[in-house]
Amino acid sequence: MAVTISIFRLNSLRRGLATIRKMNDSKIENIIKDGFVAYVPTAKGSMLGKTGMGFELQNVCFSYPGGEKTTPALSNISLDIKPGSLVVIVGENGGGKSTLIRILSRIYDPSSGEVLIDNRPSKEYQIDDLHRSSAILSQDSRIYPLSVRENIGLGHPDSYLDDAMIKQSAEEGGAAGFIGKLTKGYDTSVDPYTYVNHSNLKGKDHPLAKMAQDLRKTPDFSGGEKQRIVAARTFMRFKSGRISFVAVDEPSSALDAEGEYQLFQSLLANREGKTMVFVTHRFGHLTKVADQIICMKEGSVVETGSHPQLMAMNGEYAKLYNIQAKAFQDNAASM
Numbered sequence: 001m002a003v004t005i006s007i008f009r010l011n012s013l014r015r016g017l018a019t020i021r022k023m024n025d026s027k028i029e030n031i032i033k034d035g036f037v038a039y040v041p042t043a044k045g046s047m048l049g050k051t052g053m054g055f056e057l058q059n060v061c062f063s064y065p066g067g068e069k070t071t072p073a074l075s076n077i078s079l080d081i082k083p084g085s086l087v088v089i090v091g092e093n094g095g096g097k098s099t100l101i102r103i104l105s106r107i108y109d110p111s112s113g114e115v116l117i118d119n120r121p122s123k124e125y126q127i128d129d130l131h132r133s134s135a136i137l138s139q140d141s142r143i144y145p146l147s148v149r150e151n152i153g154l155g156h157p158d159s160y161l162d163d164a165m166i167k168q169s170a171e172e173g174g175a176a177g178f179i180g181k182l183t184k185g186y187d188t189s190v191d192p193y194t195y196v197n198h199s200n201l202k203g204k205d206h207p208l209a210k211m212a213q214d215l216r217k218t219p220d221f222s223g224g225e226k227q228r229i230v231a232a233r234t235f236m237r238f239k240s241g242r243i244s245f246v247a248v249d250e251p252s253s254a255l256d257a258e259g260e261y262q263l264f265q266s267l268l269a270n271r272e273g274k275t276m277v278f279v280t281h282r283f284g285h286l287t288k289v290a291d292q293i294i295c296m297k298e299g300s301v302v303e304t305g306s307h308p309q310l311m312a313m314n315g316e317y318a319k320l321y322n323i324q325a326k327a328f329q330d331n332a333a334s335m
């Protein structure tokens with residue numbers, strides 16, 4: 001029985017992956033060149049010493065290919081991100097935060113300037129290798145036409161049949177609660193099966209009617225529930241033991257304040273051996289424990305430092321922090 005279920009799941013995953021490949025092939029144009037060096041840990045670097053990926057950016061500029069803007073998305077960014085550090089990028093809309101995350105994750109290469117990863121030019125590394133060692137959690141992260149279990153299992157396909165691991169990842173991603181309330185639990189299909197309602201099959205005890213019934217589209221998940229499944233996939237990814245860089249780019253827009261807080265706490269609990277970079281507009285609880293805050297404006301880094309250092313500077317970060325703090329105090333006063 002277990003073998004039959006495993007074969008069924010494997011076939012289902014294969015079909016799903018073929019669909020995903022088609023979805024991606026049609027949309028993604030790879031504009032970066034692959035490197036020739038495997039991402040191998042160094043004593044100072046990631047996997048071996050379990051200290052996380054280290055970055056050094058030297059005069060990095062970036063303009064989006066075909067973008068409408070006359071000014072670059074990133075201008076002359078120079079900074080260090082130490083292995084194993086917790087970094088929070090803050091700043092106003094359009095400041096370049098997500099673009100910087102994409103450069104660090106090697107989704108794009110700089111238009112000019114250099115990025116060093118573990119002391120070596122990032123362009124020299126094989127892209128797949130770098131991506132296998134990185135986990136990116138963002139609003140762009142997708143739900144795939146697979147079961148809930150498979151959507152989570154994609155984070156670490158070698159272990160996608162490991163129920164305990166899937167469930168633990170769901171707990172960490174804040175998804176276990178609502179999955180537990182689904183009739184089919186982890187076997188619930190997520191999109192995009194169509195409801196087959198052919199009149200020839202109505203009320204018939206026909207094999208096709210049975211199949212059509214099984215294909216019935218399940219109710220859509222809410223935005224927050226989808227984000228929790230995607231978060232669970234990221235925690236599954238951590239279990240591969242390979243992840244040394246985690247980029248978190250505002251994954252929580254559809255989460256309530258409690259959901260976002262829990263998600264960030266779960267991520268921080270998994271910090272060991274990883275460099276973590278967060279982009280969020282609701283940053284107060286993160287920046288106070290961050291090793292480095294990077295404050296961006298109009299494509300430039302305007303301030304970097306710790307929370308006490310930047311508050312003492314009384315510049316852009318202090319302005320953004322005080323606006324948040326005031327909104328919080330006003331809310332508390334009106335309750």
Ligand SMILES: Nc1ncnc2c1ncn2[C@@H]1O[C@H](COP(=O)(O)OP(=O)(O)OP(=O)(O)O)[C@@H](O)[C@H]1O
Pocket residue numbers: 064066067068069073091092093094095096097098099100
């Ligand atoms: N795919 C894209 N193509 C063209 N231009 C883009 C693209 N993505 C972002 N930009 C532009 O690059 C600049 C920086 O955008 P980015 O998304 O990095 O800012 P951000 O600080 O993350 O903003 P937000 O806080 O609103 O998410 C903006 O001027 C934006 O319009």
